Amino acid sequence: MSRTRIFAVGQLGPISLADSKEAAVARLIALLREAHGRGAVWITFPELALTTFFPRYVYDDPADYDRFFEEGLPSPAMRPLFEVARELGIGFYLGFAEKVVEGGETHRYNTAILVERDGRVIGKYRKIHLPGTRDPIRKANFEHLEKRYFEVGDLGFRSFGSSVGRIGLCICNDRRWPETFRVMALQGAEVFLLGYNTPTLNIHHPEPAHLREFHNRLSLESAAYQNAAWVMAAAKCGAEDGFAMIGGSAIVAPTGETVARASGEDDEVISYACDLELGAYIRRSVFDFARHRRIEHYGLIASQTGIVIPEDEPAAGDAGETGKAAE
Ligand code: CDV
Numbered sequence: 001m002s003r004t005r006i007f008a009v010g011q012l013g014p015i016s017l018a019d020s021k022e023a024a025v026a027r028l029i030a031l032l033r034e035a036h037g038r039g040a041v042w043i044t045f046p047e048l049a050l051t052t053f054f055p056r057y058v059y060d061d062p063a064d065y066d067r068f069f070e071e072g073l074p075s076p077a078m079r080p081l082f083e084v085a086r087e088l089g090i091g092f093y094l095g096f097a098e099k100v101v102e103g104g105e106t107h108r109y110n111t112a113i114l115v116e117r118d119g120r121v122i123g124k125y126r127k128i129h130l131p132g133t134r135d136p137i138r139k140a141n142f143e144h145l146e147k148r149y150f151e152v153g154d155l156g157f158r159s160f161g162s163s164v165g166r167i168g169l170c171i172c173n174d175r176r177w178p179e180t181f182r183v184m185a186l187q188g189a190e191v192f193l194l195g196y197n198t199p200t201l202n203i204h205h206p207e208p209a210h211l212r213e214f215h216n217r218l219s220l221e222s223a224a225y226q227n228a229a230w231v232m233a234a235a236k237c238g239a240e241d242g243f244a245m246i247g248g249s250a251i252v253a254p255t256g257e258t259v260a261r262a263s264g265e266d267d268e269v270i271s272y273a274c275d276l277e278l279g280a281y282i283r284r285s286v287f288d289f290a291r292h293r294r295i296e297h298y299g300l301i302a303s304q305t306g307i308v309i310p311e312d313e314p315a316a317g318d319a320g321e322t323g324k325a326a327e
Pocket of ligand 1: 132
């Protein structure tokens with residue numbers, strides 16, 4: 001028996017530094033209305049969807065960058081989006097910069113929320129894999145300073161029950177780390193939602209632009225396939241004040257196939273009628289975790305971050321010295 005519902009992804013074109021949050025929210029509402037017109041029950045918006053991708057810029061004083069952050073849920077800027085979504089009965093994922101005072105201390109996170117079709121916030125995630133640096137590296141004419149502006153998220157990778165299925169959420173760079181999705185899948189996530197801002201240029205070393213697109217797609221498709229889940233991925237893309245970011249917003253089926261893909265680098269809705277039973281079937285067969293996973297052999301994944309060569313093995317190069325290749 002199928003469990004089909006229409007999911008949408010709302011890709012955003014560039015948001016300039018000079019654009020207001022009100023203008024960004026008006027664009028999100030237009031995307032949401034279009035998704036609703038297509039019969040969608042949920043829409044995924046990008047990471048940091050209310051402002052330009054400000055971590056490319058260097059600011060020292062919180063007074064200069066606090067304007068990018070939201071306080072309260074919904075924050076004043078988000079309120080119109082919440083209202084229209086509730087009126088239309090459509091749920092959404094929204095990425096934004098969060099400022100919160102907890103235990104008398106101010107914290108800032110790169111955050112995403114899940115808002116149920118009746119307007120309740122049913123899930124929150126604070127980005128864990130923060131790419132880039134704390135201090136400028138001045139290798140390019142832009143930076144990637146997420147570690148400067150955000151703390152590592154403290155909420156873990158979670159999946160949340162919703163009226164449309166069990167949803168796991170993460171943000172941008174998290175999609176490159178398979179652990180992200182497995183932890184959510186182990187909590188029953190049937191659909192993964194994520195937003196991203198991916199510069200066309202790799203700040204660390206020159207890389208053909210097509211590889212940026214390829215790695216995005218590879219990450220999304222492998223996450224879907226290896227966890228038998230649907231993936232909704234929303235880009236903020238195009239050139240923001242001259243800084244280009246990839247598009248390629250996509251919906252991927254639990255088979256690993258991309259079934260819908262944005263065609264341009266501007267505001268665009270894609271949607272697909274997703275049968276959640278397809279993933280459930282795969283999780284009862286090929287990827288029945290309970291029957292096939294071998295956790296007694298996975299310990300290193302959760303106990304070690306970097307690479308450590310086991311002491312009982314010859315170091316690389318030893319084989320060469322003896323003239324024998326290690327196989
Ligand atoms: N916003 C991001 O997390 N962007 C990273 C870039 C810097 C590689 C990404 O993984 O797409």
